[in-house]
Amino acid sequence: MTEDLYSLLKSDVRFIEGLNACINCGTCTAICPAAEFYNYDPRLIAVTLQNKNNNEIEALLKSDTIWYCGECLSCKTRCPRNNTPGFIIQALRHLSHQLGYFVESEKGRQSLAIKRTVGDEILKSGYCMYVDRITSEMHPEQGPVWEWVRKNAKDVYERCGANYKGNGDGAMRKIPEEALEELKSIFEVSGGKEFFDNIEKHSEQKAKELGLQFDNTNTCEYFKHVYTTNNGKHSLND
Numbered sequence: 206m207t208e209d210l211y212s213l214l215k216s217d218v219r220f221i222e223g224l225n226a227c228i229n230c231g232t233c234t235a236i237c238p239a240a241e242f243y244n245y246d247p248r249l250i251a252v253t254l255q256n257k258n259n260n261e262i263e264a265l266l267k268s269d270t271i272w273y274c275g276e277c278l279s280c281k282t283r284c285p286r287n288n289t290p291g292f293i294i295q296a297l298r299h300l301s302h303q304l305g306y307f308v309e310s311e312k313g314r315q316s317l318a319i320k321r322t323v324g325d326e327i328l329k330s331g332y333c334m335y336v337d338r339i340t341s342e343m344h345p346e347q348g349p350v351w352e353w354v355r356k357n358a359k360d361v362y363e364r365c366g367a368n369y370k371g372n373g374d375g376a377m378r379k380i381p382e383e384a385l386e387e388l389k390s391i392f393e394v395s396g397g398k399e400f401f402d403n404i405e406k407h408s409e410q411k412a413k414e415l416g417l418q419f420d421n422t423n424t425c426e427y428f429k430h431v432y433t434t435n436n437g438k439h440s441l442n443d
């Protein structure tokens with residue numbers, strides 16, 4: 206039996222706070238920076254959810270649409286009914302991850318890339334992105350100057366006053382093992398690890414479905430597919 210998706214959304218405090226009664230005025234869309242660039246309309250999302258139609262909600266959870274919001278929360282400040290489409294989106298994304306629906310859209314599948322490049326990095330180094338991991342292979346957009354900076358990292362960062370990989374205080378310092386262990390514990394007890402594992406599990410299933418090789422590296426076929434694919438249908442100008 207299909208799950209009652211509206212009830213599941215209602216169990217999320219962000220959804221309760223995000224949607225009162227939408228009067229379809231479109232103010233959120235007018236102020237939304239994402240709506241200026243993407244095929245994205247927060248008004249339509251609020252109205253769709255208000256209809257409580259299971260099929261429509263399922264389609265949203267499996268769509269690229271819910272991944273376009275930049276969570277700037279400009280909509281929170283302007284809605285005449287005190288709604289916050291940005292919170293509604295957070296609840297939709299959470300449910301999409303929980304049910305594994307995120308793998309059905311290109312933008313949703315990119316959750317794996319964010320999980321592995323940012324999420325895992327937090328647990329590994331204590332930083333959401335440590336400079337050593339910004340390689341030219343993964344980030345060719347950084348250009349040749351970045352390659353030079355990487356080759357001369359110690360010298361460059363010391364000149365900037367950073368404590369690159371050093372103990373003690375300062376920018377770019379090494380985060381002590383004890384603090385990293387504490388971070389891991391927080392992820393365990395708060396459900397963060399379970400959330401990450403779920404992304405891996407559903408991504409692996411999708412890789413099988415697509416016939417792409419999958420492992421825990423960022424060089425496996427599925428990761429590369431997720432990291433580089435762009436169907437060219439996201440922006441308003443496409």
Ligand code: SF4
Pocket residue numbers: 226227228229230231232233234247248251283284285286287288289290
């Ligand atoms: S601004 Fe508020 S009431 Fe108006 S369309 Fe957006 S969510 Fe609905």
Ligand code: SF4
Pocket residue numbers: 233236237238239240247273274275276277278279280281290291292294
């Ligand atoms: S939080 Fe999302 S929906 Fe709201 S204005 Fe920002 S980008 Fe648009």
